[in-house]
Amino acid sequence: EAGVAQSPRYKIIEKRQSVAFWCNPISGHATLYWYQQILGQGPKLLIQFQNNGVVDDSQLPKDRFSAERLKGVDSTLKIQPAKLEDSAVYLCASSLARYNEQFFGPGTRLTVL
Amino acid sequence: SQQGEEDPQALSIQEGENATMNCSYKTSINNLQWYRQNSGRGLVHLILIRSNEREKHSGRLRVTLDTSKKSSSLLITASRAADTASYFCATDVVQGAQKLVFGQGTRLTINP
Numbered sequence: 761e762a763g764v765a766q767s768p769r770y771k772i773i774e775k776r777q778s779v780a781f782w783c784n785p786i787s788g789h790a791t792l793y794w795y796q797q798i799l800g801q802g803p804k805l806l807i808q809f810q811n812n813g814v815v816d817d818s819q820l821p822k823d824r825f826s827a828e829r830l831k832g833v834d835s836t837l838k839i840q841p842a843k844l845e846d847s848a849v850y851l852c853a854s855s856l857a858r859y860n861e862q863f864f865g866p867g868t869r870l871t872v873l
Numbered sequence: 874s875q876q877g878e879e880d881p882q883a884l885s886i887q888e889g890e891n892a893t894m895n896c897s898y899k900t901s902i903n904n905l906q907w908y909r910q911n912s913g914r915g916l917v918h919l920i921l922i923r924s925n926e927r928e929k930h931s932g933r934l935r936v937t938l939d940t941s942k943k944s945s946s947l948l949i950t951a952s953r954a955a956d957t958a959s960y961f962c963a964t965d966v967v968q969g970a971q972k973l974v975f976g977q978g979t980r981l982t983i984n985p
Contacts, residue, residue: 801978802963802976802977802978803916803975804975805974808972815972851916859903860921861906861921862918864915864916866915
């Protein structure tokens with residue numbers, strides 16, 4: 761079974777630039793999550809989708825972050841404009857149902873200069 | 874405030890010894906999960922324990938849950954160098970929508 765795919769794996773941008781991350785979940789997984797993990801901390805949930813609907817985005821900085829899940833499969837997370845404090849690893853995860861174990865992708869390491 | 878907090882923050886033991894990590898949380902939960910993260914394999918689910926369960930085993934892993942004390946422990950027996958990683962507990966909380974909240978993690982180092 762293929763795992764969760766993410767791209768790119770690494771991204772370096774300057775502050776105020778824009779960046780987008782892509783995630784392809786495990787086939788058949790209805791729930792998709794985006795997490796932000798700052799060095800030395802645990803992952804923090806940014807947004808949770810159930811199929812193509814948003815279930816929770818309470819911790820998403822909506823003035824600069826946006827996410828969508830087209831047709832309930834792939835998802836993109838965008839930051840516009842980026843700030844220095846956005847430097848982190850962005851993890852995508854999926855699960856069969858909302859309260860099951862989550863399968864994580866390798867993450868995208870973002871550095872904002 | 875953090876829902877789950879792991880203790881200790883860092884742990885270093887000799888290969889073959891047992892490692893115990895603890896997790897405390899604040900609000901009622903439906904289940905608690907443990908994850909491992911290392912540079913090679915990313916974040917991997919280890920075990921899920923439901924609120925009506927007290928103990929669960931998976932290979933060399935043993936997880937306990939005490940809902941009266943709002944705490945859980947993860948025991949790794951006969952540790953190996955490959956167990957070197959960060960271990961996170963994650964609790965499901967209901968804040969609007971139900972979601973997993975991760976703790977800060979315990980950094981475990983197994984010395985050969």
